[in-house]
Amino acid sequence: MIGRLVAKMSFGNDDPSQPRAGDSNGAGASLEALVRNAPLAVLSLDREGRVLSWNPAAERMFGWRAEEVMGRPLPIVPSGKEAEFRGIVDTVLGGESLTAVEVSRHRKDGSRVEISVSTAPLRDDQGDIYGVIAVTQDITDRKHAQAAAKLGEARLAALFELSQKSAATEDELVEYALEEAVRLTGSEFGYFHFVADDPSGQLLCRWSSAVKKARSANREPPPPSSKVGVWADCARLQRPVVHNEYKDLPDREGLPPGHPPILRHMSAPVLVDDQVVAIAGVANKMSDYDESDVRQLQLFLDGLWKLLQQKRAIAEQQRLEEQLRVSQRMDAIGRLAAGIAHDFNNLLAVIVGFAELLHRDMRAEDPLHEYVKEIGDAGERAARLTRQLLAFSRKQVLNPEVLSLNHIVMDLERMLRRTLGEHIELVTDLEQRLGASLLDRGQVEQVVLNLVVNARDAMPQGGTITIATANERLDAAACAALGEIEPGRYVSLTVRDTGHGIDAATRERVFEPFFTTKAPGEGSGLGLSTVYGIVSQSGGVIRLDSEKGAGATFTIYFPRVEAEASPSQPPPPVGPDPRGTETILVAEDESSVRRLVQKILADAGYRVLVAANAGEALLQCEQWEGPVDLLLTDVVMPHMSGKALADRLASLRPGMKILYMSGFESSVVACHGVQGQRTNLLTKPFSAAELTRRVRATLDAPPEP
Ligand SMILES: Nc1ncnc2c1ncn2[C@@H]1O[C@H](COP(=O)(O)OP(=O)(O)OP(=O)(O)O)[C@@H](O)[C@H]1O
Ligand SMILES: [Mg+2]
Numbered sequence: 001m002i003g004r005l006v007a008k009m010s011f012g013n014d015d016p017s018q019p020r021a022g023d024s025n026g027a028g029a030s031l032e033a034l035v036r037n038a039p040l041a042v043l044s045l046d047r048e049g050r051v052l053s054w055n056p057a058a059e060r061m062f063g064w065r066a067e068e069v070m071g072r073p074l075p076i077v078p079s080g081k082e083a084e085f086r087g088i089v090d091t092v093l094g095g096e097s098l099t100a101v102e103v104s105r106h107r108k109d110g111s112r113v114e115i116s117v118s119t120a121p122l123r124d125d126q127g128d129i130y131g132v133i134a135v136t137q138d139i140t141d142r143k144h145a146q147a148a149a150k151l152g153e154a155r156l157a158a159l160f161e162l163s164q165k166s167a168a169t170e171d172e173l174v175e176y177a178l179e180e181a182v183r184l185t186g187s188e189f190g191y192f193h194f195v196a197d198d199p200s201g202q203l204l205c206r207w208s209s210a211v212k213k214a215r216s217a218n219r220e221p222p223p224p225s226s227k228v229g230v231w232a233d234c235a236r237l238q239r240p241v242v243h244n245e246y247k248d249l250p251d252r253e254g255l256p257p258g259h260p261p262i263l264r265h266m267s268a269p270v271l272v273d274d275q276v277v278a279i280a281g282v283a284n285k286m287s288d289y290d291e292s293d294v295r296q297l298q299l300f301l302d303g304l305w306k307l308l309q310q311k312r313a314i315a316e317q318q319r320l321e322e323q324l325r326v327s328q329r330m331d332a333i334g335r336l337a338a339g340i341a342h343d344f345n346n347l348l349a350v351i352v353g354f355a356e357l358l359h360r361d362m363r364a365e366d367p368l369h370e371y372v373k374e375i376g377d378a379g380e381r382a383a384r385l386t387r388q389l390l391a392f393s394r395k396q397v398l399n400p401e402v403l404s405l406n407h408i409v410m411d412l413e414r415m416l417r418r419t420l421g422e423h424i425e426l427v428t429d430l431e432q433r434l435g436a437s438l439l440d441r442g443q444v445e446q447v448v449l450n451l452v453v454n455a456r457d458a459m460p461q462g463g464t465i466t467i468a469t470a471n472e473r474l475d476a477a478a479c480a481a482l483g484e485i486e487p488g489r490y491v492s493l494t495v496r497d498t499g500h501g502i503d504a505a506t507r508e509r510v511f512e513p514f515f516t517t518k519a520p521g522e523g524s525g526l527g528l529s530t531v532y533g534i535v536s537q538s539g540g541v542i543r544l545d546s547e548k549g550a551g552a553t554f555t556i557y558f559p560r561v562e563a564e565a566s567p568s569q570p571p572p573p574v575g576p577d578p579r580g581t582e583t584i585l586v587a588e589d590e591s592s593v594r595r596l597v598q599k600i601l602a603d604a605g606y607r608v609l610v611a612a613n614a615g616e617a618l619l620q621c622e623q624w625e626g627p628v629d630l631l632l633t634d635v636v637m638p639h640m641s642g643k644a645l646a647d648r649l650a651s652l653r654p655g656m657k658i659l660y661m662s663g664f665e666s667s668v669v670a671c672h673g674v675q676g677q678r679t680n681l682l683t684k685p686f687s688a689a690e691l692t693r694r695v696r697a698t699l700d701a702p703p704e705p
Helices: 004-006 028-039 054-060 083-093 140-163 168-185 209-215 229-237 290-362 370-394 405-420 441-455 476-482 529-537 591-603 614-623 642-651 666-676 689-698
Strands: 041-046 051-054 098-106 113-125 129-138 191-193 203-207 241-243 265-272 275-285 401-403 424-429 437-438 461-476 489-498 541-546 552-559 583-587 607-611 629-636 657-662 682-685
Touching: 028 583, 041 054, 054 129, 083 098, 083 113, 083 129, 113 140, 113 529, 140 168, 140 290, 140 614, 168 275, 168 290, 229 241, 229 265, 229 275, 275 290, 290 370, 290 476, 290 689, 370 529, 401 405, 401 441, 405 424, 405 437, 405 441, 405 461, 405 489, 437 441, 437 552, 437 583, 441 461, 441 489, 441 529, 441 552, 461 476, 529 541, 529 552, 583 591, 583 614, 591 607, 591 629, 591 689, 607 614, 614 642, 629 642, 629 689, 642 657, 657 689, 682 689
Parallel strands: 424 461, 583 607, 583 629, 629 657, 657 682
Antiparallel strands: 041 051, 041 129, 098 113, 113 129, 191 203, 191 275, 241 265, 265 275, 401 437, 461 489, 489 552, 541 552
16 A cells, blocks of 8 residues: 555656656645655665665665665665565565565665665556565664674673583683683684783783684793783783784784784783783674674673682682691591500510510521511511601601702602603703702602602503792792791792592592502502601691692692701711610610610610619619719600709719600600700610610710810
């Protein structure tokens, strides 16, 4: 109906070659006025697609004046859309009407206009179709709003998806977010970089998959932000930056080798307290990046950053809780272990000592020789075990010197390379100017060995072990995260492997004594507990970073001391068991230990006085008329400690030397006042040779001032 009416109107079409519906009766005139004044663009076309009519609203909408288009092919169809246009016209010429078809057209100035078209056939008086009429409405704004909403929805969906990835690692989150940002902005590739806050502004990079693929053959570390040309502009300017004419930029060096060429580029920073902490960029959208792309990237980036922060906060919280649980459990186990080990040491001193005496005093051809030797060997093994337990419970007697971790690592390196086997690569990365620390060489060697052996065991198929040292300055936050240490200067020792890693449940227990995941006979589970004890007793802490399947890194921090490390010293040579004839007073409450000591010393030629406690010792001293050259006393005895006894006797017997014995408990020794005299301390269990050597050395030492 509309078709018929409008077709009868003329909007200044005076071309006689064009079919026109001539008459201008009253209805026609008012209709013509209606169409002329209509806010909607109204136009009609003949069967060949030439313009028959074009109202002022069409002029406004498309920018062509009526006289420019009348009788000519419709100029508003963009290239590439001709077939779609022809399809619509043919449908209508076939007699069908179409309502609210949404298409895109362009204006005279080339800009896009989105329209909704309703179109119907034009019929002449005989009812034959001679053209089409179209009423069009500009829906550009609505379309943009819709597109923005859709994008917003897609972004929300992506953000939601992101927030659902609570189990994902940080890497996976960033990777996912990056691919989404690339997708949502219609880009070809992108990057996400954390900006480290050291002065060089080193960037820690994640590339989207397209770049990664291109760069896979070429993997050197990313350059610092000061050296990377325009793509870190947003970090320097602290705001989003768009380069739609990338190739024309004068200052665009800094693309890593292998990187695909950039045509257009947009990047945005994440700002925290006016500091750029991360930047993200996307590149090579088909058309120019605009405001909405920038907003898109910025919003997505902010969302990602919040999630990363949450994730980090949660992970940190979990780490602290895990650490607390571990340290509480370790304390409890440590106390238990220390108690057992202390009592065991007294027993072992007796077993090992008497087995040694028995062995020595037997005739060489005695058939029981072998049995005695077995007892002695088993005793030694048991002593080693208790030593490990004591190490774990931080109750060892340490022999600290000012050392460089580097020396220890270098001294061990050759032996490690030999023993690790072909399938394992050992890399050392030692800080040249490493500070010194106060360490027990033998114990730290034990630490390195245990860590390296574990690393090897975690890589049955082979891999790489890296031993690194570094100077570290730990602030309050770092210390809080690490455990009970004070902020300050530290040296670190890191042992990293590329093995099967440690899952969360195992991570909580690895430092427990006797915890092992190895087959019976393959591991005792004492390696890491020894490491833990030695490190804690040396005032250090251990940090373990590992995920299942992703290798393990043990980092140990030892307090740094301001002194020069002493060079490696060879152990003193072992000579024959020394003897003597001096008088020695032995104070020891354990009768079997007392008897053992008495026997060993008497056999070595000494005159031995024995006492089961301090009181007896005092009495002995008073009654004995000859000189007493040495007091050999247990540290912990009932009623009066060894130290108190020594102090009492000092006035009675000036010039008498003192040697303490103890079942290892350095802290107990210390609280009995023997600290600082550890060269005068003999730890149980000891061999006969050790005892006689220490006794001789103490007797021969120059008198203390
Ligand atoms: N580098 C590592 N990679 C993977 N798992 C490890 C690593 N280091 C230690 N572990 C795990 O920690 C457990 C305890 O280690 P620990 O050194 O205390 O005992 P062990 O190696 O099993 O036995 P031992 O050291 O007494 O021979 C191991 O059984 C293993 O499960
Ligand atoms: Mg081990």
